[in-house]
Amino acid sequence: MAVLDENVPSSSEVEAMNKRRKRKTPKKNPLSTATEESELQNPMKGDEEEEEEGEGDAEGNVPEENMKNKKRKTKTKKEGHEDTGDGKVEEAVEGQVEKGEEKKNQKKKVKTGGSGIMSTVSFDSLELSENTLRAIKDMGFEHMTQIQDRAIPPFLAGKDVLGAARTGSGKTLAFLIPAVELLQRISFTPYNGTGVIVICPTRELAIQIHEVANELLKYHSQTLGIVTGGSSRQAEANHITRGVNLLIATPGRLLDHLQHTKNFVFKNLKCLIIDEADRILETNFEEEMKQIIKLLPKNRQTALFSATQTQKVEDLVRLSFQSTPVYIDVDDGRTKVTNEGLQQGYCVVPSAKRFIVLYSFLKRSLSKKVMVFFSSCNSVTFHADLLRHIKIDCMDIHGKQKQQKRTSTFFAFNKAEKGILLCTDVAARGLDIPAVDWIVQYDPPDEPKEYIHRVGRTARGEGSKGNALLFLIPEELQFLRYLKAAKVPVKEYEFSDKRLANVQSHLEKLVGSNYHLNKAAKDAYRTYLLAYNSHSMKDIFNVHRLDLQAIAASFCFSNPPKVNLNIDSSASKLRKKTRKVEGSRNRFSESNPYGKKNAEDERQFVRY
Numbered sequence: 001m002a003v004l005d006e007n008v009p010s011s012s013e014v015e016a017m018n019k020r021r022k023r024k025t026p027k028k029n030p031l032s033t034a035t036e037e038s039e040l041q042n043p044m045k046g047d048e049e050e051e052e053e054g055e056g057d058a059e060g061n062v063p064e065e066n067m068k069n070k071k072r073k074t075k076t077k078k079e080g081h082e083d084t085g086d087g088k089v090e091e092a093v094e095g096q097v098e099k100g101e102e103k104k105n106q107k108k109k110v111k112t113g114g115s116g117i118m119s120t121v122s123f124d125s126l127e128l129s130e131n132t133l134r135a136i137k138d139m140g141f142e143h144m145t146q147i148q149d150r151a152i153p154p155f156l157a158g159k160d161v162l163g164a165a166r167t168g169s170g171k172t173l174a175f176l177i178p179a180v181e182l183l184q185r186i187s188f189t190p191y192n193g194t195g196v197i198v199i200c201p202t203r204e205l206a207i208q209i210h211e212v213a214n215e216l217l218k219y220h221s222q223t224l225g226i227v228t229g230g231s232s233r234q235a236e237a238n239h240i241t242r243g244v245n246l247l248i249a250t251p252g253r254l255l256d257h258l259q260h261t262k263n264f265v266f267k268n269l270k271c272l273i274i275d276e277a278d279r280i281l282e283t284n285f286e287e288e289m290k291q292i293i294k295l296l297p298k299n300r301q302t303a304l305f306s307a308t309q310t311q312k313v314e315d316l317v318r319l320s321f322q323s324t325p326v327y328i329d330v331d332d333g334r335t336k337v338t339n340e341g342l343q344q345g346y347c348v349v350p351s352a353k354r355f356i357v358l359y360s361f362l363k364r365s366l367s368k369k370v371m372v373f374f375s376s377c378n379s380v381t382f383h384a385d386l387l388r389h390i391k392i393d394c395m396d397i398h399g400k401q402k403q404q405k406r407t408s409t410f411f412a413f414n415k416a417e418k419g420i421l422l423c424t425d426v427a428a429r430g431l432d433i434p435a436v437d438w439i440v441q442y443d444p445p446d447e448p449k450e451y452i453h454r455v456g457r458t459a460r461g462e463g464s465k466g467n468a469l470l471f472l473i474p475e476e477l478q479f480l481r482y483l484k485a486a487k488v489p490v491k492e493y494e495f496s497d498k499r500l501a502n503v504q505s506h507l508e509k510l511v512g513s514n515y516h517l518n519k520a521a522k523d524a525y526r527t528y529l530l531a532y533n534s535h536s537m538k539d540i541f542n543v544h545r546l547d548l549q550a551i552a553a554s555f556c557f558s559n560p561p562k563v564n565l566n567i568d569s570s571a572s573k574l575r576k577k578t579r580k581v582e583g584s585r586n587r588f589s590e591s592n593p594y595g596k597k598n599a600e601d602e603r604q605f606v607r608y
């Protein structure tokens, strides 16, 4: 296979990442032992054998001995979840498979492991080319996940497809396998130009999809490329000109090439795939997508995939499908939308103590792999600087960084066995980072749907486990009602005041005396308030109800700093610039936690 791209990781990097992915399921989860299960339910509480958190200091010294003790207690991740011996899992999986109409063909039954994303159907049962089957075998996969089992056949049969399945359930291969088969069946060569375009919302996700496509094309002759913002436009144009059969793209850069790259041959396009389709209509992609779809040939197949589906997907369906698509919702009827192996909790933290609780949590989690979500780039920057100052090593990723830094951080965190990544929602969608133990939502997500994608960065794939912790201040508790309505089960985790590090005054001194930290803290404080004010669920996240003195304390100020807020005008600009989720488009309510426009809206697709 020829890969026409230089802005992507080397094959050895890709290989190393894949090896780590394959060992993801059996990797030990230090939280899954019987002894530690109780800690898991109360991650903030600690137990008597643990280190004295109350004696922590602003230097972040970690009692090594305690970390060692924790490791000694470790058992395997799958304990208590393996269920292959008594037939229950098989029955459950069969039950789910039989729901679909596609259950007409008699297919080989095999036992599958625990999390309920697998089907009992092997890839061999599909009429795939030898080259594709060999590549799938090399990836170590034998059986399809449910979304793959249900989406690949109609996709291969030439139908338009709208696929919904929970996070980490294998949607990427569900669209890439038919894409690669399509190109091979019509013997596409570089001379034919681009036959399939995959659009996704973030650069890191594009890189990841590109990697999977690269593996899948291993034995094929078709060419692969990637175009994303932040990369060299000229280098991309050169590649495209040489003929990229399968192109992975983010919307803005794709539109740029469609409009300006002279020798971009896309008139032969056979298929357009949109991953994270609901997200693609948010932010400022909507206008770009309209233009992209206008420019692309009409006579093509289209497929949309996402773990969450909202009114916006239906808008996109109207916009992009030529025929009525086949609608596949693998998780329809499930009582929860998140993964089986995911333990989720929230803790109610007074505003002033938010950072201290986070710090105490991270100090106790140094042997884990943790992602912490913030609402703004400035907040990520400040907290990363602050944590490093107090000797908690961490990585950070957000949309204002140079692409080179973003990419290297993404790969470094992918590779890491343990570590902390502070991030914005740029890392919320689609990323398949191996073996993440904890997802911490320090700042609240904008909607239940974004909560679902954030926590979907852990407990991915078959039989995987993970944990999620949502920070809420007392004023935000109503958000739980929306999570419940969205079928997200969360338990309350308590934190013990006694166990919190007693470092507030040290931190205030540090931020008061360090020019750079002080400036970063002010920027973070200001954008926290602006982001809060642009929150789409205003009845819950009301900036005017915030106690600014307490909020300032969480940014290590003894008094709220003077910052130019001008909340109403700046927030409306921020809103316009970022998300179009306000007003009548959303209509959040408890019975409509995703903010669908109108429950009675007729669907534009048929169920499959």
Ligand SMILES: Nc1ncnc2c1ncn2[C@@H]1O[C@H](COP(=O)(O)OP(=O)(O)OP(=O)(O)O)[C@@H](O)[C@H]1O
Binding pocket: 021, 141, 142, 143, 144, 145, 148, 165, 166, 167, 168, 169, 170, 171, 172, 173, 306, 307, 429, 430, 431, 432, 456, 460, 461, 462
């Ligand atoms: N048939 C399969 N058998 C076992 N594992 C699989 C199979 N297909 C995919 N996987 C693994 O499952 C994990 C999740 O897959 P993928 O990233 O495609 O999920 P997704 O549904 O796109 O998630 P998200 O909604 O978060 O984007 C990956 O590590 C992938 O390698």
